[in-house]
Amino acid sequence: MDWKSSAEAVIIGAGIVGVSTAYYLAKHGVKDVVLVEKGTICSGSTGRCGAGIRAQWGTEMNCRLGIAALDIFEQLDDELGMSIGLNQGGYLLVAYTDEEKETLRKGMLLQNSLGIQSRQITLSEAREICPGLAAEDATGFFFHARDGHADPFLTTFAYLEAAKRLGVTCHRNTTCTGVTVRDGAVRGVETDKGPISAPIVINCAGAYSQDIAAMAGVELPNWAERHEILITEPVAAGVCPCMLMSFSGNYYIQQRPHGSIICGMSPDGRPEDHDNGTSWQFVEKMSRVLAKLLPRTRGIRVARQWSGQYDMTPDAQPVIGETDVKNFYHSTGYSGHGFMLAPVAGKILAQHITGGKPDIDFTMLDYRRFARGEHIMESNVV
Ligand SMILES: Cc1cc2nc3c(=O)[nH]c(=O)nc-3n(C[C@H](O)[C@H](O)[C@H](O)COP(=O)(O)OP(=O)(O)OC[C@H]3O[C@@H](n4cnc5c(N)ncnc54)[C@H](O)[C@@H]3O)c2cc1C
Structure with missing residues (x-):
């Protein structure tokens, strides 16, 4: 691919957030994006x-x-012209203390007031949704049928191919080594392949x-x-069949369309590093949770384990918006929920950058909130 040394906008990072942002920028008229x-x-x-x-x-x-x-995910196959592997089996949230049940119930009332049809259900209803569920020690169950999961590779590539059709270019294997700032405004980036000038980064x-x-x-x-x-x-x-999740129980479990089960939990000690190493201790702990909660999984073999990084902020909420450097924007800090938020995050940032009114006012996600001590604490995270 020919090197592009200038563009209307440069986006650093081609994960789901960067790629969806590129797509929505192009859709809103900024087509020369790298x-x-x-x-x-x-x-x-x-x-x-x-x-x-x-x-x-x-x-x-x-x-x-x-x-x-969710509204976007549900029509993404049609919009992007490619399947994203969306599976809407719902999320079943499990509480293990009365206090946690009350927190989830308050969350449900908030969700209902915003049009989200989540509901509190009984153990027997939970067993209809997730047959064989062994959660007699749980104090409460909450379910939202439209929740689910998708294929992260299919979704990102679907966005990328659609973005490319609109004029977006992607330079892979290219490391950003500097961000060029002059007179308080961003002017482009330096990379290991050469500079790219752009009025927006x-x-x-x-x-x-x-x-x-x-x-x-x-x-x-x-x-x-x-x-x-x-x-x-x-x-x-x-x-x-659903995504099974507990915040105090520290697990999420889902079954892929071809039958494999994917599951994870937050690590002890919350290791802060870029290492993608794995441990037998995780497999042991996770297997115990799985076998207790879903006895039908006993004896299943683990095919593969891996790790990845949460991009954490002090309140586990994203940072979206312009910085003190003019036209230099962040869309970062998605913790454990960046895949699911990426479609709307890309869309609202593109709306803002192109001078439109974002569907959702995201000014409270400005990074300066940390300096002001205005953390947006969210309880529903693993
Ligand atoms: C184990 C695990 C489970 C998770 N489960 C869920 C889940 O169920 N639901 C959910 O919504 N989220 C989940 N997440 C979180 C989700 O993966 C992230 O929030 C999301 O993928 C963030 O997307 P991103 O595009 O911001 O980051 P990334 O996908 O990390 O993309 C950033 C890109 O920037 C590139 N980059 C970095 N530095 C440079 C540089 N100097 N120059 C050029 N490129 C650079 C990187 O190579 C990378 O490809 C999970 C994360 C992990 C680790």
Whole structure:
């Protein structure tokens, strides 16, 4: 591919967030966009994630983003002309204490007030949704039927191909080494293949976003946190038709369309590093959770385990918007929910950059909130 040394906009990072942002920018008329990716498409967190999609959140902002993203996911096959592997088996949230049940119930009331049809259900209803579920020690169950999961590779490539048809270029294996700033405004980027001048630069570098921000002299309090995940051999369909999740139980479990089960949990000690290593301790702990909760999985073999990074912020909420450097934007800090929020995040940032009114006012996600001590604490996270 010919090298592009200038563009209307440069996006750093070709994970789901960068690629969806490129697509929506092009759709809104900024067609000469260059994506700069140091590895390959999906080589960051996107290709390593559980790809769950849900609207069951505890803060109004996340509920609004979650349901708007679901609306987009549901018509994405048609819009992008390619299947994204969407599976809407619902998310079944499990509470293990009365306090957690109350928190989830309050979240449900908030969700209902915003048009999200989540509901509290009984153990026997939970067993109809997830046959064989062994959760007698649980205190409550909450379900939203439109939640689910999609294929992160198919979704990202569907966005990329559609973006390319609109004129977007992607330079893979190209590392951004600098962000050029002059007179308080961004002017482009430096890469290991050469400079690219552009009046707009967007930082979508995921767990490396803090480094990219620093290149422009902007301080971002993000950090990388390693999370492990595994996939089993395929088993009969219907072992876990929904996404099963508990915040205090610390697990998420889903079954892929071909039968394999994907599951993960937050790590002990929350290791802060860029290492994608794995451990036998995770397999042991995860297997115990799986066998207890879904006894039908006993004896299933683990096919593969891997890890990836959450791009964390102090309140586990994203950072979206312009920085103190004019026309240098962030769309980062998605913690464990960037796959599901990427469609709406890309869309609203593109609407803002092109001078339109974003579908959702995201000013509260400005990174300066941390300096002001205005954290948006969300309880519904693993
Ligand atoms: C184990 C695990 C499970 C998860 N489960 C879910 C889930 O169920 N649902 C959900 O919504 N989210 C989930 N997530 C979170 C989700 O994966 C992320 O929030 C999302 O993928 C973030 O997308 P991104 O595009 O911001 O980052 P990434 O996909 O990491 O993309 C950033 C890209 O920037 C590139 N880059 C970095 N530095 C440079 C540079 N200097 N120059 C050029 N390119 C650069 C990287 O190579 C990378 O490809 C999970 C994450 C993990 C690790």
